[in-house]
Amino acid sequence: MSAARYGVGVSTFNSVPPGAGISDVARLAGVSQGTVSNVLNHPERVATATRDRVRQAISALAYVPNGAARSLAAGGSRSIGLILSDLENSLFVDIARGAERAAAEAGMSLLLANSDGRLESEDRYLDLFAESRVLSTLLTLNDDQHFRQIVGRVADSRSLVLLNFQVDPAEYCSVDGHNERGGYLATRHLIDIGRRRLVFVGGPDSLRPVSERHRGFSAALAESGLTAAADVTPDWINRSDGWRVGTGLVEAIAAGRIDGIVAASDLLAAGMLQAFATLGRVRVPHDVAIVGYDNNQAAWDSPVPISTIGQPGEEMGYRGARLAMEELVEGDAHQHRAVVLEPTLIVRESTVS
Amino acid sequence: MSAARYGVGVSTFNSVPPGAGISDVARLAGVSQGTVSNVLNHPERVATATRDRVRQAISALAYVPNGAARSLAAGGSRSIGLILSDLENSLFVDIARGAERAAAEAGMSLLLANSDGRLESEDRYLDLFAESRVLSTLLTLNDDQHFRQIVGRVADSRSLVLLNFQVDPAEYCSVDGHNERGGYLATRHLIDIGRRRLVFVGGPDSLRPVSERHRGFSAALAESGLTAAADVTPDWINRSDGWRVGTGLVEAIAAGRIDGIVAASDLLAAGMLQAFATLGRVRVPHDVAIVGYDNNQAAWDSPVPISTIGQPGEEMGYRGARLAMEELVEGDAHQHRAVVLEPTLIVRESTVS
DNA sequence: TCGACGAAATGGATCGTTTCACTCAGGAGC
DNA sequence: GCTCCTGAGTGAAACGATCCATTTCGTCGA
Numbered sequence: 232m233s234a235a236r237y238g239v240g241v242s243t244f245n246s247v248p249p250g251a252g253i254s255d256v257a258r259l260a261g262v263s264q265g266t267v268s269n270v271l272n273h274p275e276r277v278a279t280a281t282r283d284r285v286r287q288a289i290s291a292l293a294y295v296p297n298g299a300a301r302s303l304a305a306g307g308s309r310s311i312g313l314i315l316s317d318l319e320n321s322l323f324v325d326i327a328r329g330a331e332r333a334a335a336e337a338g339m340s341l342l343l344a345n346s347d348g349r350l351e352s353e354d355r356y357l358d359l360f361a362e363s364r365v366l367s368t369l370l371t372l373n374d375d376q377h378f379r380q381i382v383g384r385v386a387d388s389r390s391l392v393l394l395n396f397q398v399d400p401a402e403y404c405s406v407d408g409h410n411e412r413g414g415y416l417a418t419r420h421l422i423d424i425g426r427r428r429l430v431f432v433g434g435p436d437s438l439r440p441v442s443e444r445h446r447g448f449s450a451a452l453a454e455s456g457l458t459a460a461a462d463v464t465p466d467w468i469n470r471s472d473g474w475r476v477g478t479g480l481v482e483a484i485a486a487g488r489i490d491g492i493v494a495a496s497d498l499l500a501a502g503m504l505q506a507f508a509t510l511g512r513v514r515v516p517h518d519v520a521i522v523g524y525d526n527n528q529a530a531w532d533s534p535v536p537i538s539t540i541g542q543p544g545e546e547m548g549y550r551g552a553r554l555a556m557e558e559l560v561e562g563d564a565h566q567h568r569a570v571v572l573e574p575t576l577i578v579r580e581s582t583v584s
Numbered sequence: 585m586s587a588a589r590y591g592v593g594v595s596t597f598n599s600v601p602p603g604a605g606i607s608d609v610a611r612l613a614g615v616s617q618g619t620v621s622n623v624l625n626h627p628e629r630v631a632t633a634t635r636d637r638v639r640q641a642i643s644a645l646a647y648v649p650n651g652a653a654r655s656l657a658a659g660g661s662r663s664i665g666l667i668l669s670d671l672e673n674s675l676f677v678d679i680a681r682g683a684e685r686a687a688a689e690a691g692m693s694l695l696l697a698n699s700d701g702r703l704e705s706e707d708r709y710l711d712l713f714a715e716s717r718v719l720s721t722l723l724t725l726n727d728d729q730h731f732r733q734i735v736g737r738v739a740d741s742r743s744l745v746l747l748n749f750q751v752d753p754a755e756y757c758s759v760d761g762h763n764e765r766g767g768y769l770a771t772r773h774l775i776d777i778g779r780r781r782l783v784f785v786g787g788p789d790s791l792r793p794v795s796e797r798h799r800g801f802s803a804a805l806a807e808s809g810l811t812a813a814a815d816v817t818p819d820w821i822n823r824s825d826g827w828r829v830g831t832g833l834v835e836a837i838a839a840g841r842i843d844g845i846v847a848a849s850d851l852l853a854a855g856m857l858q859a860f861a862t863l864g865r866v867r868v869p870h871d872v873a874i875v876g877y878d879n880n881q882a883a884w885d886s887p888v889p890i891s892t893i894g895q896p897g898e899e900m901g902y903r904g905a906r907l908a909m910e911e912l913v914e915g916d917a918h919q920h921r922a923v924v925l926e927p928t929l930i931v932r933e934s935t936v937s
Numbered sequence: 938t939c940g941a942c943g944a945a946a947t948g949g950a951t952c953g954t955t956t957c958a959c960t961c962a963g964g965a966g967c
Numbered sequence: 968g969c970t971c972c973t974g975a976g977t978g979a980a981a982c983g984a985t986c987c988a989t990t991t992c993g994t995c996g997a
Contacts (some may be wrong), residue, residue, distance in 0.1 A: 653953035
């Protein structure tokens with residue numbers, strides 16, 4: 232978090248005509264400012280009659296409390312920030328929904344931002360949130376490098392909770408899906424339906440969740456005395472990477488050297504499926520069974536609905552926000568925690584017809 | 585916008601330990617507060633040497649300006665708010681991206697909120713944004729009723745721009761896709777490829793965009809001297825509605841009474857496609873050609889990629905934010921405008937094989 | 938009748954900035 | 968040598984709430 236952004240150009244916007252302030256309300260209701268403030272924030276301290284009078288004045292003047300003044304005087308906002316790394320991915324939308332629910336329950340509000348996975352945006356929003364004095368920031372992450380860079384700059388003690396990324400509880404709180412178990416479940420499922428020549432189609436090892444899923448894959452194989460039929464590492468985990476990889480695998484599948492694929496993401500799986508469908512030499516699940524990961528829209532929208540590992544996105548968001556709040560309440564006594572959520576296997580037609 | 589939300593329960597969070605303030609920086613750099621403020625906001629007013637000294641002090645203390653105090657003193661924030669009605673729909677994600685770009689270009693920031701299409705959430709966030717004194721709010725809308733309810737409560741003069749919804753420029757600025765033209769384009773395309781027995785699968789008429797698309801459909805038919813083969817009005821425009829409708833249409837299609845469908849949304853189209861695939865009596869596009877609307881992920885992820893009408897979502901967000909800013913700059917001289925963007929036909933395999 | 942008490946309301950200090958009227962050097966022009 | 972500028976920096980008054988120590992007042996018990 233850089234200490235400041237210098238030289239913000241100041242263009243000239245006409246500011247909003249100031250509406251009624253708390254003092255106007257107080258005058259109209261014939262009470263002091265303090266009383267109006269109490270009606271707003273501690274209604275129980277104010278006698279019913281007074282309260283009603285004040286409320287009437289409030290509506291009459293269409294008074295809207297000034298959040299800035301409130302935060303300043305109260306020494307902090309009542310909101311938490313959430314920086315999402317990919318709004319296209321429905322997992323993150325679920326996370327947002329869960330976090331918002333937790334915030335609403337606690338009477339707080341949630342500020343959203345979309346970093347599109349770009350380090351500089353993550354940075355910018357971290358700054359912005361710091362300036363807004365949000366009580367806490369939730370940050371979704373999937374890249375080890377980003378993690379290192381970011382935490383290097385988070386100098387202040389404001390609380391930070393990482394989502395979709397597990398870190399040493401000595402450093403931060405985090406909420407993550409159990410990626411290793413997910414990889415295991417996917418692989419186990421393929422083995423259970425009789426597949427033996429399995430491949431893990433992953434992505435760069437810098438993507439932490441991917442490498443963890445890979446570990447689960449290997450564990451399941453080892454457990455059954457199998458070894459991987461091949462190892463495939465696309466550049467990234469998007470649909471187009473799946474397409475490329477899929478094209479490259481057709482030969483091996485047609486030749487019977489591969490009969491099951493664990494993909495590190497649904498997009499990857501969907502891309503492969505498209506490649507297979509286009510090239511036409513491989514039928515799913517007959518010739519090869521595929522399991523994806525994340526339970527994205529892409530998974531059930533696919534030509535052949537894709538079996539996948541469901542991540543509890545909403546719960547991830549909810550737990551993350553709760554964790555942030557606990558951290559606030561407990562203060563120095565707080566011990567960071569790494570919450571790990573269980574993934575679930577969702578069987579669709581890409582593995583059993 | 586209700587004047588206030590009463591009785592917000594106040595739970596007790598430990599507030600963030602206050603960091604260095606502007607006066608600490610000033611002291612360390614040996615200048616006045618005013619000068620520090622100038623370094624931050626009007627660097628050109630400060631001599632280079634002084635400027636550097638101040639900046640050093642800023643990093644040394646890890647000073648982060650307090651946004652609340654800033655907004656309070658400056659009489660307004662430098663952000664605009666955007667309330668999205670459906671994060672699952674990629675159109676809205678595009679809108680967010682466009683709005684953010686416009687904001688960033690102007691040195692402003694964008695506050696996001698997801699209303700999930702619920703009136704009460706739209707309301708709550710409108711309130712929240714009003715308290716945050718955002719300069720302007722962008723609101724995506726698709727329902728006539730919501731529109732009426734909302735504007736009834738927006739009492740203050742703060743600027744509001746409506747997205748994905750066209751209104752009388754006497755009332756508000758708005759940016760919308762040209763839905764009638766979109767409906768026309770879709771229908772024209774079907775006619776051009778030789779289909780004659782066409783159906784519009786819509787949704788409740790309260791959904792403004794839907795009824796407009798329907799108008800375009802009718803216009804295209806009339807132009808070619810055709811009449812609609814049937815009229816279908818599902819309860820809503822989601823995948824499940826498509827499924828239901830699709831099931832109901834199979835008979836007519838198989839009998840050759842329908843050979844082309846214009847769907848009011850891609851989800852609707854995708855649902856129908858799924859129904860057809862499952863029931864197995866109808867082939868797309870051989871027996872029936874389908875055009876969707878929105879160019880969602882669902883459209884290209886579908887078993888048969890769906891021809892669709894693309895909405896310029898990113899541009900919609902960008903133009904909306906620009907409009908909001910113009911409104912701010914022009915002040916009273918401002919004339920509301922209704923920007924209407926051209927949709928484009930995207931041909932995929934659901935209409936031509 | 939008086940004092941004590943508690944609930945209700947008061948009013949001013951406070952939060953951390955921005956803004957603006959001002960002071961102050963020092964250089965240019967006459 | 969005098970005035971007049973100009974660019975750089977100062978310092979205190981807002982901004983609009985919250986907070987809290989204090990005052991007011993009605994009631995109750997003795």
